[in-house]
Amino acid sequence: MNKTDTDNLLWQVTQFLWSEAAILDAKEYDAWLDLWQPEGLYILPIEDADDYAAVLNLCYDDDKMRRNRIKRFQDGFSISSAPPAITVRTLSRFVIDAVDGNTVVVSCGQHLVEDKFGRQRLWAANVRYTLTSTGSSFQIQEKVVRLLNSDGVLNSFSYLF
Amino acid sequence: MNQLIDAKNITLDPDKLVSHDKIATSMYSSLELFEQEQEKIFRKTWVWVAHASEVPDKGSFKLSKVGREPVIVVRDRKGNIHVMVNRCRHRAATVCEIHKGKTSSFQCPYHGWGYGLDGSLRALPYPEQYGDDFDKSQHGLLKLRTESYQGMIFATFNDDIEPLEDFLGAARKWIDLFMKQGGGFPVKTLGEHQFSVPMNWKVQLENTTDAYHFPIVHKSFLQSLDEEAEKTFTFLDGEGFVEDLGNGHSVMVMIPELVDLDADLDRKIPERFEALAQELRDEGYPEDQVRRIVRAVGGSxxxxxxxxxxxxSMAFFRILTPVAVDRTDIRHIAIGMEGGPEAANRLRLRLHEHFQGPMGFGSPDDAEVWERIQRGVDGGAELPILVNRGIEKEFQGDAGPRGHVSDETGMRAAYAMWKRMMQE
Known part of the structure; x- marks a missing residue:
């Protein structure tokens, strides 16, 4: 790709990921599910691995688990998510790692602040997306969120990264 | 049972803080009491520090805690396990800040004092300034007495305490049953979730023996299961029980048919494990072994x-560390089969992630109610915390008092031990 194509792609990807971030902060989870390819995997690892299925993660969600997780958030029977913490997140430092046909791999940094019980907590993460271009937009093939202290002592989360 | 506690005159007298049927609010909130607990409980009894599979090889080590004190658990060249305080004998710097790994020695970063895997002081730079009578053998890392049972490593600062096996007593039978989750293979750890909750450590201690909360707090987890599994986990109407096992230990049987995982192997394989069973058959495992492994994967x-x-705890180790009077760290350690089928271990991992840890369908709801307890005890210091559920219907079980699965028999067992230790 020439520089103009690369800049265009970066801008399109950035717009998509910012809209995903807004959807997650607004907890519009049905809209979030629509961003996914059915075979997509949403993973929060504890440690680096070649095959996350072979190790323990914070979450390793296929389509069924993603839907179960969202249902749990929405049904109102989970005390930790009724109400959940409110969040504000920013994604930046986008780098396109690879482009192969319709597939784009992009990495970025994320800061998220949560607020509950009048207490704020700050989380930072490296995020790597594998996206499939649909022409006008993208779908998520894989999203790997590696919290800075993923192998340390965390708190429980009532929202998604 | 509903009488108030004289909060104004509450002392640190264990006898006034703990009755058989209730405890005082300050049990969760008194800083002074928390400090005493570190001295009289965590420094005086056997404390779980690691599982043997976390330090599998010669030179393997991992960091752990005994109460608030940082310790290193390490396997030496002869295969013996040592537990020692992570603090240089010279000027107190920690000698290791790597969570787990392999090494041949520990060296203090400040002045270079070097220690062997058994904690002995091996060498120090420019020793001549200490004079001829400096005795290296008196300057090893502070070591704790260390004993193991079924791969679970315990350590204690108390040289006078009874052997670990005696301390575990009637609990040993249940540890033996729990380890059947190896399904014929040795049990090994498969990683852990760690999270911190603003609560007193005893809130967590109680919860593991509290079945009463399960259908309420974990309703959203139950709703995420298939019908058959949901029925298995709806156990308050069943034949389960809680039994006091002595020394503060207790067992809570929720699903009686899953007590002995080697028994009833011809029982129908639950629907959610059918795919795994078929995968194991396809890999060539004989039917009886398939059934044993599948049953083990489901947990105790x-x-x-x-x-x-x-x-x-059913399918994992739950370890608590008291950090402050109102803060407790928790480890949920996943376990699986050493050398067992990959597919079985993978399913164990997915089941662990489903309920446990910061993003599980269970733990975050637990953490929420535990924090709500700590927030609640800011009010009504004169109100007792009730642990009297089922007290009148309790009867003598195999090892001690036994009650209905939803009873608070296990909490009463723990608080009786708490009182005994705090009075010594």
């Missing part, structure tokens, strides 16, 4: 609570 039907900091 009981929680074993070991005073003061450990639990064998």
């Amino acid at each position: 039907g009981f929680n074993l609570n070991l005073f003061p900091n450990a639990a064998c």
